[in-house]
Amino acid sequence: MVDHVGAAVAALPVSLVLLSGAAPADAAAQTTAPHADVVTVAAADAVSAADQAVDWAKQRLGTDSYHNMCADFARDAWLLSSGIDIGAGYTSANDWAESHRGQLQTEGTPPAGSTVWWYGEGDYPDGHAAISLGxxxxxxxxxxxxxxxxxxxxxxxxxxxxYAGWYLPA
Structure with a gap:
């Protein structure tokens, strides 16, 4: 469980309070993805959460927030806007992408709200992450x-x- 979410999670609808330990309104509507730190939610909740992640990211346009912290930016776009944690504790975008290789999609245009990932290489080993606008x-x-x-x-x-691919919790 993520303890630092605290009051922000308490204000979320029960269907999105997946990190607080509270029982969701419809337990059948959620599953835990193959990686224990990634939460998968029902499709209807994911669409709403994806819109919230996009709005959160757009609100930071033109700021210097998250300088050299792209993986945290991608995670926070989901966590701080809807309470959905896509995974913490990675040292770089490359580490996240490597750890979730089996969940990344590489075909088509990433849907709005998807986290988009690139592997690191050469003198830039950290890779990169961003939030798709669709x-x-x-x-x-x-x-x-x-x-x-x-x-x-x-x-x-x-x-x-x-390119590592894109991931949309759904």
Whole structure:
């Protein structure tokens, strides 16, 4: 259980209070994904939660928050907007992507709210993570030439960086 969520989780609808230990309204509507730290929710809740993750990420556009902390940004977009934890304790986006390789999708445009992941390489071993806007772009934290949270092209990044895939809790 994640103790630091505290009061934020208490204010969420019961169907989203998956981290507090409270019983969900419909226990059949949720499962634990193959990785114990990743929570999967019913499809209807995921759509709403995905919209909330996008809104949370967009609210940070133009700020320098989460500088060099893209994996935390992707996690917090879900955790702080809807209480869904996609997994903590990873040292980099590359580590998260490697640990969840079997859950990542690589085909198609990542749906809005999906976390999008790139593996690290060479002199940049940490990889990268962002939140998809559903149109081929994603909200991204500072990376190389950008210093603020910004919108980036997923396709353009895929041309130069090793794409790990996307993940949408559903």
């Amino acid at each position: 149109d081929g772009t994603a909200v991204s934290t500072a990376e190389r030439t950008y210093t603020d949270v910004h919108v980036m092209s997923i396709v353009e990044r895929n041309e130069t960086k090793p």
